[in-house]
Amino acid sequence: xxxxxxxxxxxxxxxxxxxxxxxxxxxxxxxxxxxxxxxxxxxxxxxxxxxxxxxxxxxxxxxxxxxxxxxxxxxxxxxxxxxxxxxxxxxxxxxxxxxxxxxxxxxxxxxxxxxxxxxxxxxxxxxxxxxxxxxxxxxxxxxxxxxxxxxxxxxxxxxxxxxxxxxxxxxxxxxxxxxxxxxxxxxxxxxxxxxxxxxxxxxxxxxxxxxxxxxxxxxxxxxxxxxxxxxxxxxxxxxxxxxxxxxxxxxxxxxxxxxxxxxxxxxxxxxxxxxxxxxxxxxxxxxx
Numbered sequence: 535x536x537x538x539x540x541x542x543x544x545x546x547x548x549x550x551x552x553x554x555x556x557x558x559x560x561x562x563x564x565x566x567x568x569x570x571x572x573x574x575x576x577x578x579x580x581x582x583x584x585x586x587x588x589x590x591x592x593x594x595x596x597x598x599x600x601x602x603x604x605x606x607x608x609x610x611x612x613x614x615x616x617x618x619x620x621x622x623x624x625x626x627x628x629x630x631x632x633x634x635x636x637x638x639x640x641x642x643x644x645x646x647x648x649x650x651x652x653x654x655x656x657x658x659x660x661x662x663x664x665x666x667x668x669x670x671x672x673x674x675x676x677x678x679x680x681x682x683x684x685x686x687x688x689x690x691x692x693x694x695x696x697x698x699x700x701x702x703x704x705x706x707x708x709x710x711x712x713x714x715x716x717x718x719x720x721x722x723x724x725x726x727x728x729x730x731x732x733x734x735x736x737x738x739x740x741x742x743x744x745x746x747x748x749x750x751x752x753x754x755x756x757x758x759x760x761x762x763x764x765x766x767x768x769x770x771x772x773x774x775x776x777x778x779x780x781x782x783x784x785x786x787x788x789x790x791x792x793x794x795x796x797x798x799x800x801x802x803x804x805x806x807x808x809x810x811x812x813x814x815x816x817x818x819x820x821x822x
Contacts, residue, residue, distance in 0.1 A: 538562065547572065547668050555744040558688035564668050572668065576745050577759055580664045580689045581609050583819045586757050601814030608660060609820070613813030615653035620769075620810055622646030623803035630796045644707040646803075651700040653810075658682075658697045661690040688745045696738035702731030717782045725780055732770075732777040739763070739770035758819070762812045769805030772798045 538549030547564040554560035554576070562574040573585050604610035626642035629635050662682025666673045684690035709715075709723035743763040747754055754760040776798035779791050 549667075549669055554688070554748050555750050558686070558745070560688060560745045561748045562667070574668060575748075576687075576689050577742075577763075579667075580661055581816075582665070583609075583759075583816065586759065599815065599818060601816070601818035604814070604817050604820075607817045607820060608656060609817035610814055612653050612656050612660075613810045613817065615649045615656070616810035616813070617807055619646045619649030619653065620803045620807035622649070624800055624807060627796050627800035627803060631793065631800070640707065640710045644704075644711060647700065647703040647707045651697070651704055654693065654697040654700040658690070658693040661687065661693040664689070688741050692738045692741035692745065695734045695741070699731040699734035699738065702727040702734070706731060717784050721782050725777070725782060728780060729777045732774045736770045736774045739767040743767045758812065758816050762809050762816060765805050765812070766809040769802040769809065772800075772802030772805060776802065 538552045547566045549562055550565050551563035552559045552561070558576075560576040564572040564574060566572060573587060575585055577583075578585055601607075601610055601613075622642055623646040626639040626646060629639040629642065658681060659679075662679040662684065664687075681694075682690060685694075706724055706727040709727070712723070715723065743766075744750060746752075746757065746759050746763045752760075776795045779795035779798065
């Protein structure tokens with residue numbers, strides 16, 4: 535348990551509990567002046583969602599409940615753009631595994647990396663401009679930050695690592711289209727950014743997971759946000775395994791290793807696609 539921060543200029547509400555995976559705080563409990571208790575969750579606060587223990591009291595249509603059309607929600611757009619990128623990555627992987635239009639697969643990978651970067655930036659922008667805590671002064675009128683700097687905030691750190699990772703994937707997938715690369719150039723220009731980007735994705739995915747479970751490891755299958763970060767973490771693991779297997783040596787790659795690398799890329803992309811789609815019903819839980 536972590537001590538609650540003290541804000542003397544705003545004595546109410548009072549923070550009576552603060553917990554999370556050290557050194558981060560991802561869950562707080564506040565006592566209102568009227569005695570009511572309010573729970574605060576890092577991810578839900580950043581995305582302006584209702585706390586998981588606070589069900590909706592409004593009857594919703596099927597479209598609203600599943601978040602199929604919420605164009606006014608940034609969370610909905612983030613899920614949509616991530617889904618487009620993941621779908622393109624899946625398509626490119628299937629093209630390689632099916633041995634059809636293989637020459638165009640690298641282009642599809644590159645095109646897929648662009649929506650990943652756009653969605654990752656939207657998440658980072660959202661994290662950089664999160665609302666003040668319940669016991670902090672209102673900062674809704676402060677100037678918007680393009681990136682921000684909040685390394686003490688596990689949500690911001692996760693988004694920042696993922697954004698940098700997507701940029702490395704942009705370089706990795708673009709360089710893969712360059713003709714006549716030898717094995718050393720391929721490792722330097724294609725594999726290195728892929729490997730480093732995958733490490734950043736894995737770190738980002740784990741931080742997002744720890745943010746939701748409020749500890750290093752947790753199991754919350756009744757929590758929709760838990761499913762999103764858990765599935766995305768599996769996708770990050772798939773990308774990491776794929777990057778390790780993609781390391782090149784002089785001579786032609788082993789067919790089985792090359793195939794497994796693409797298979798794990800496909801697995802990672804499918805996981806990100808499912809996680810992105812689940813962000814739609816999560817977006818429907820807006821607190822506004």
